[in-house]
Amino acid sequence: MADAFLQFMVRKLDSLIQKEFGLIWGVDQEMKKLSSLLSTIQAVLEDAEEKQITNKPLQNWLRKLKDAAYKVDDILDECATEAALLESNRQNSSFNKKVCTSCLTPHNVMFRHRIGSRMRDIRERLDEIAEERLKFHLMEGGVERRSRVIENRQTGSIITQSQVYGREEDKERIVECLVEKVAGSDNVSVYPIVGLGGLGKTTLAQMVFNDERIMSHFELRIWVCVSEDFSLSRIIKDIIESATGSACENLELDPLQEVLQSLSHEKLRYLLVLHGVWNEDQEKWDRLKYVLACGSRGASIIVTTRIQTVASHMGTMPLHQLSGLTEDDCWSLFKERAFRREKEERPNLVALGKEIVSKCGGLPLVIKSLGSMMSNKSEENQWISVVKSELWNLPQHESSILPA
Structure with missing residues (x-):
């Protein structure tokens, strides 16, 4: 941005x-x-x-x-x-x-x-x-x-990790809101999820999207990656392709809007995830929202973004501010990635691992990345080498573990 x-x-x-x-x-x-x-x-x-x-x-x-x-x-x-x-x-x-x-x-x-x-x-x-x-x-x-960069930011709706730590409470709060609190709303409800890069907004949205209660409540679920290019024609085209399961011709904006509105005649209760929104242009969002003002009561949109002004422009409900993981969840996630069975009994590596986790600010992406780096390293000096190269910005005097 x-x-x-x-x-x-x-x-x-x-x-x-x-x-x-x-x-x-x-x-x-x-x-x-x-x-x-x-x-x-x-x-x-x-x-x-x-x-x-x-x-x-x-x-x-x-x-x-x-x-x-x-x-x-x-x-x-x-x-x-x-x-x-x-x-x-x-x-x-x-x-x-x-x-x-x-x-x-x-x-x-x-x-x-x-x-x-x-x-x-x-x-x-x-x-x-x-x-x-x-x-x-x-x-x-x-x-x-x-x-x-844009290609790397593209994500799908399927959860690709075996276990997710520390996001169950967030998921329950969002699912409850969409399935119960706004189920009878005549207008489309927009639920914004806001947080720093690497906090797990994508994972949380995937958890909600694939929850059994969400799947049974919404007749149509659509996942669209927005990224920095808030192109109305591209977003509408992606929505149509996701809704119909078939490729959409490269049409101009007006014909695309007509196709989307023809789909809305079925009055389905839909859930749309707009993932990774960066653009703060209120006018573009208003135009898209007008086209999306279809479907039956309870139709909802989840928006994930790093930018609070985007959430303020788009949201109809209070934003969901995502926080870092707790210390215990951070350690569980790191241990899953970094420790093999033979390493778990080595107190020096456990202590060093906890020191690494304490410097990650509760960011799951950072913890997973560093944990994966450690997974094929069995010696303490190898771990210290990674710490110094990847977390070189940490003053050594802050750590009683890292040697001078």
């Missing part, structure tokens, strides 16, 4: 540069440097957002970038307002346009001084942030990498 935000700001900057407002305000070079810096940082954002789960310094770096990006956005909003005023003056003035835009009025002088100072300050801050990225050895992204 940060990637899209930076891309949006680069477009705003480039638009101001092309219209020569930077020249008028005396900040043209600062704008160009700022645009270049944002593009440089944007190139490594995808890799940074993937790796931040197990990397505390990288999380801090992204947080600093986010703070700086908001300041840039504030500056650009102020520039856009001033640019609109200049455009209005150009259109209304009987003088030569170039003369009009270069008039050194007190307002223009004050604005140039203020915006120039703020632009230099934030550019210097972003210089530091861009330089700091080098120590993380991040890969630059591109079309191929973006396609790979």
